[in-house]
Amino acid sequence: MRVPDWLLRHRVTIEPYRGDTAYGPSYGPPVADVRALVSATVRQVRRATDGRETTSTAQVITAPGLTCPPGSRLTLPGGRVTTALSTAEHAAPGLPVPACTEVICE
Template structure:
């Protein structure tokens, strides 16, 4: 089952998000790519704890205010800006690419947002 089939069968109201991928830092702060509409997505605006990878090996835990499941191939590295269907603009804390591992499951990308 691919992501599109999964969404069609199990998600009654899929959403779209807008992602501005973090591309680096400049003299005036973070630099973002052009906005890209990504969908269909599953958006869950509930709070949970997530592990966040940092430059050192320690990392840290943070509070995520939303989780978005989106199609495989979505480009949204940590620090990217995301506009949710509610209009809220937030940043990506952590990204997980979930592989099907040969099972009949949909491969997708999970974004943990501030």
């Protein structure tokens, strides 16, 4: 079971992180109008890249299978641009819990 589309009320734009170059970070082509549920709450989290503690100011829930590696740029519904700290796929086969992808943002 997937998270129902009617719960995903927001739209975000994602530029997938491709790596660092001599000129700075490189991003893939933007994926616009990704259906999401955005929660603007402050939480203490650990970065996926180096394990340091940091503060997350937004969490984004999308349908499962989203490609958004840590370091990707996200444009939230209000126009704020943020960076993905970590991405997690949530699934519970056999249970009545919807599968989704969660992106923790700076």
